[in-house]
Amino acid sequence: MRNQTAVVTGASSGIGAASARRLAAEGFSVICAARREDRISALAAEIGGRAIACDVTNPAAVARLAQEAGEDVTLLINNAGGAIGLEPVAEADLDAWQTMYAANVIGATAVTKAFLPTLITNEGQVIFVTSTAADGGYEGGAGYCGAKAAERAVVGSMRLELVDQPVRIAEVSPGMVRTEEFSLTRFGGDQARADQVYAGVDHPLVAEDIADVIGWIATRPPHVNIDRITVRPRAQAAQHKVHRTA
Template sequence: MSATDHPATDRPLALVTGASSGIGAATARRLAADGFRVVCAARRSDRIEALAAEIDGTAVVCDVTDAEQVTALAAAVGPRLDVLVNNAGLALGQEPVAESGLENWQTMYAVNVLGTAAVTQAVLPALVEATGQIIFLTSTAADAPYEGGAGYCGAKAAERAVAGAMRLELFDTDVRIAEICPGMVRTDEFALNRFAGDTARAAKVYEGVAAPLTAEDVADCVAWVAGRPHHVNIDRLTIRPRAQAAQHKVHRVG
């Protein structure tokens, strides 16, 4: 089913990529609660179909690195789109540059940068038609490099550059461009995927941190940005847990 086939066509339409888990799933739920029809896009059909059924949305299976699937996603969205949340992304590995498997870097750039750009290109006419908004979920990793983070920091910095360039390029179209930069967020999969399923290493990321951010915290910020009056643009919003004073400085107990 395409989003335009949905019976409640009077509601604004949002597209959330990477909606199968974590921040993406939380964002889809929050936007639906705020009155949006939501297109949930991700690779895992079972996850997004269940989510779409829960929130009365639309599930579209899409790998953002697959050109044909991105084209099909744009067709499912239809001629008007009010909000695009570019959430699909991942981190892989945390080795020094000298030891990094560059195939991980290629995957991170393919998803975080090229996939984001491909989806944005594909649905941009629908966003222009609706005078909509694009929200990029980048990361505080885009602020500065850290040891072992060259690949991921570079990918997120490149994604930030896409957001910044588009804000300049679309200044006369009424399409708003926002960037949300989460710091330490504890989700079920992010660190686990980064460390190839190593649960002990993934848990160590959050060790001693009493209250890292949750996916719902970030979704709350997405909803707030999406809900600003049309003449208000939130260029960049950084969100961290209280315990994280900076990317490299985290208060840990014990």
């Protein structure tokens, strides 16, 4: 694991922060990237990494991230993104849809494009954090489901396009993960509504569960590619089927 450098986007909280910690424990030098510089600076200090402020929807910020990260990057975790709103299509907030698409699809693609030459040279790997929302639509989820499905399409296309290149393309597709911010952001800071998402669910996943999977994928031998892993809590059999206690 010597001289292995990982870049984690969306590292200021949740799955991104947990993944940065896990990769550092695996021996990676970790570059924590996110918009909130105070948070990633604290995380970088904790794990002995580096913090580089970056909004993945800003082309100049993405270019700066790639330049400052340098030529030793062997792993990219595309984690930045998220959901906004839960309205039916008839009431869709199209500005929110554009924001979700910009971060989850365009942003992830822009960061990947910026790092791809280095990753190919270093025989590295890209891991996209998508969602089981990409599996199909659910009521109120058209915007987020569409964005994550589009991100998954990027993953699949890249794997075909780069089959002759020494770079691996993987996808982690989490189901219900309870983090401190995902649902809170989705519902505009409404804590009660965010808590209701997980009400009665016995042990939803936590960020560290997904970080464990990312750490495992990142440490497979160079000839092993993990195309996609779906990770759900036991209480969630499918996107629409969740067991809740009274």
